[in-house]
Amino acid sequence: MAFRRILTLFALALLVLSGFAAPSLRAQAELPESAVVSTEWLAARLDDPKVRVVEVSVVPGLFERGHIPGAVNFVWHTDLVDPVIRDIASPEAFQALVRAAGINEDTTVVLYGDNNNWFAAWGAWIFSIYGHEDVRLLDGGRAKWEREGRAVSVRPTSHPEGNFTAKELRRELRAFLPDVLAVVKGENEGVIVDIRSVAEYEGRIFAPEGFQELAIRAGHIPTAVNVPWGRAVNEDGTFKSVEELRELYAAVGVDGSKKVYVYCRIGERSSHTWFVLSKILGYNVAQYDGSWTEWGNAVGVPIENPAGTVWGKQ
């Protein structure tokens, strides 16, 4: 027993030490500009008609009281999801939205927003699903742009109607409950990544602090590994280097050799991880946007709940 404890401590110490030593040894590989652009990059291209900036923030009034000059506003709750049934925006609605923003087939779309680009990343996922290839995120999001004291504008912008046409839905980017269940049962090959907090993953809580409990079971999808989304970013909200990201996920067995399935609570935080794994690292990734609010409520699906928290028990 004591020997095992010492061994564990030793292993832990090694891990910590390697963690400290690693950054200095690591070559800082550049993030691919085809996926992530810096504030400098964007600031130099604000007048470029081939570049369209789209803000997706969740705090109302944020865009209106100052946005990156020329940016258009997409509202997550009404524009990027179906407001009636639980689904992503329909191809017709999305096409109309994107055309009104003056986006053409060959436009470079740069998304940014509040909350560490969570909802902007959802936007990037929807753009990809409907076949718009050149979609990128502004590194550090709204917070970094503001922190650097860059100009914002309150003037409304209007752009001539674009010609973007929604393509056939890229089903491989999206997973439904049966797809994930097949992975759990071993019928399909894949690795599931739960990007929620450790406390949510372990079933100690049903929803993050400040959020309503929307699932009546706690825990996670069996076989899923836990990498909270925030581990992919630096303190200032910018993405970590490609090398760091690759190591972060490789450590839990996500190395691109198998298809990856990401999920969170409602699919907004996991969009962020979807973006990291698919757009930055180039892995084959599907987002399970039903996420825990579907799985944790579905009847009869297997659940792992290490903490054993029982819903409703006094």
Next chain:
Amino acid sequence: MSETTIGGGAQAASTSLRNPNTAAAVRVGLAGLIAAALLALAFSLHDTPGRGAAASFSLLVGVALGVIFQRGRFCFFCILRDYIEHRNSSGLFAILSALAVGGIGYVIVFGAFMPNPSGQGLPPDAHIGPVSWVLVAGGIAFGLGMALSGACISGHLYRLGEGYTRAPLALFGALIGFGVGFFTWYTLYVETLSVAPIAWLPKTFGYGGSLAVHLAILSVIGIFLLRRAPELPAQAGGKITLQRLYQSLFVTRWNPLVTGALVGVVGMFAYFRVSPLGVTSQLGSLTRTTLNNAGLLADRLPGLDTFAGCATRVVETITNNGFLIGGLVAGALAIALFTNRFQLSRLTLRGALTALLGGALMGWGAMVSLGCTVGTLLSGISAFALSGWVFGGAVFVGVWLGIKLRLPE
């Protein structure tokens, strides 16, 4: 009942200090200290992580309102009482002026926030609320509460700075009223508010048309009110001197049209930079948080967080709105001290109890109406919300009833 007589000018004794020169020095010194402290707070808030420009700006907006309300006597109850009881409509012109300038300001801001009003949704966080009998009941209760307690909520806030001793009791009563409001919320929401229409004029008339309708209504009311306009004092001709400038800024009461226009401008700036003017959000949040912590109130009140208005939340901290009302009280106190209008009013038992009860009525009314005479009436009508007009009409009826029932005595 002992009302503070304000506007009495320099003869009002301010402190117990016997020597008038010493008293004046203490007053002016205190006013200067408060002004300096407010400025220092605004600067430090700006640099505080998690606060920033919005908190700092809210504080300054509050100070501006405190000064304008105090110098211009922008007190909804006093204005309505002058009209109903003394047949003097001059104060009402301040409200008309605030709504006219506010409406013009809001059109300018709306044009940037939401260029096309006929699209889906409403402009972000503008105070456009549901219209139903609940709003009418809330307005009447609020008006009765004003008559009973001697001022509306914003009136009590600035008159607190003038030493009006009923104000803290009325504000405490409002906190209780908010609590009652939270307990009635679920039924009112499910039965009525969830299906009540939310009417916003620009959806139908566009911005230009709405502003035309808005100004036309205000003009008609203005022409009607001219019948009870009082005689103005004769104005002396001649040059503007420093002494006359000082006189008009700090001695004589501000002209109602100027006062109202300033309120309208401040309202526009507040909406543009932070959120529409309102003074009950922090008060309601205080009650909601207290009840929540005591386990008496559900974490979520259905629908409440989805309406725009003086939103209440469970918060463990001072919100931007808290800085606004703090600034309002402190600004009014500073200017009252400086202009020698600070006087602690005598508090009677009856005065205390009616203030408490009136405050509670106002708290309930403001809770179910999603705001008070500032948040729902002023910011609502300026935003072309039908809810603002309905609430305004109901408040008038409530105050009228209260005065006819001799509640203020």
